[in-house]
Amino acid sequence: MQTLQGKVALVTGAGSGIGRANSVVMAARGAAIIVNDLGAASAQETVALIQQAGGTAVACIADVSDAASVERAFTAAQQALGPVDVLVNNAGIPGGMPAFEDIDEAAIDRMFNVTVKGAMLCTRVVLPGMKQRRSGRIINTSSITAFGSHRRGSVYAAAKGAIISLTRAWAREFAEWNILVNAVAPGRVQTPMSAALSTDAAYAEEVRRRVPLGRRALPEEIAAVVAFLASSDADYMTGQVLSPNGGEIM
Ligand code: NAP
Numbered sequence: 045m046q047t048l049q050g051k052v053a054l055v056t057g058a059g060s061g062i063g064r065a066n067s068v069v070m071a072a073r074g075a076a077i078i079v080n081d082l083g084a085a086s087a088q089e090t091v092a093l094i095q096q097a098g099g100t101a102v103a104c105i106a107d108v109s110d111a112a113s114v115e116r117a118f119t120a121a122q123q124a125l126g127p128v129d130v131l132v133n134n135a136g137i138p139g140g141m142p143a144f145e146d147i148d149e150a151a152i153d154r155m156f157n158v159t160v161k162g163a164m165l166c167t168r169v170v171l172p173g174m175k176q177r178r179s180g181r182i183i184n185t186s187s188i189t190a191f192g193s194h195r196r197g198s199v200y201a202a203a204k205g206a207i208i209s210l211t212r213a214w215a216r217e218f219a220e221w222n223i224l225v226n227a228v229a230p231g232r233v234q235t236p237m238s239a240a241l242s243t244d245a246a247y248a249e250e251v252r253r254r255v256p257l258g259r260r261a262l263p264e265e266i267a268a269v270v271a272f273l274a275s276s277d278a279d280y281m282t283g284q285v286l287s288p289n290g291g292e293i294m
């Protein structure tokens with residue numbers, strides 16, 4: 045397991061779930077963490093968890109879908125901790141939606157603004173520094189829904205599919221600056237986003253039936269894959285999609 049000592053990692057949507065786990069796990073491996081989220085309280089909780097364990101972190105409050113907010117907050121955070129070596133585009137919103145014909149335009153816009161435009165805006169801010177240093181890691185967060193795993197949630201699936209396309213296109217475009225771009229496409233993960241499902245007996249049965257490992261992932265099990273992609277163990281990986289999904293998609 046390679047260390048992330050001396051690296052600065054920025055994780056979006058890091059006040060909860062997978063983003064928080066990404067932050068805590070990379071901090072434990074030595075990275076200083078810029079903890080982005082919409083909410084100051086949740087971001088500060090993640091910062092406190094990292095600091096209590098002896099790590100370094102600052103909060104960075106910004107809506108990833110708002111260019112001015114991203115530019116302002118990311119610039120201030122980089123002044124505090126240094127230029128970003130690793131960007132984890134993780135912020136997302138729940139994908140559960142009504143039948144397709146009942147989904148309104150505002151919900152479609154919100155999904156694409158946070159998931160796709162958000163990843164673009166965040167990447168745009170850290171990219172010039174990575175190019176200048178000829179080094180960087182960008183790790184995007186897709187989902188197995190991008191592979192058609194779920195019966196509902198086509199808007200979420202389309203946005204997560206776009207994340208895979210962006211990952212591959214950026215990997216090719218940024219390779220000459222030694223900026224490696226990969227994605228994780230998690231299966232079902234126990235986080236606040238999916239909290240309502242935890243007490244749903246039919247859902248638990250579906251997990252047993254469809255997931256060979258018979259359970260959902262813990263956020264830390266996704267974070268371990270992200271930390272690998274951030275590390276020098278993944279120096280020859282770019283344009284790849286790693287899918288920790290308990291075998292649900294093979
Ligand atoms: P989560 O617990 O709901 O965490 C998402 C975080 O993103 C929340 O703190 C949320 O803040 C923040 N966020 C939402 N919109 C934002 C914005 N515009 N700007 C900045 N932060 C924003 O969700 P999660 O389950 O950890 O999911 C993390 C990522 O993994 C998402 O991209 C999700 O699609 C993906 N994923 C999750 C699963 C799963 O089963 N959980 C499976 C596959 C992929 P608020 O709480 O204040 O809204």
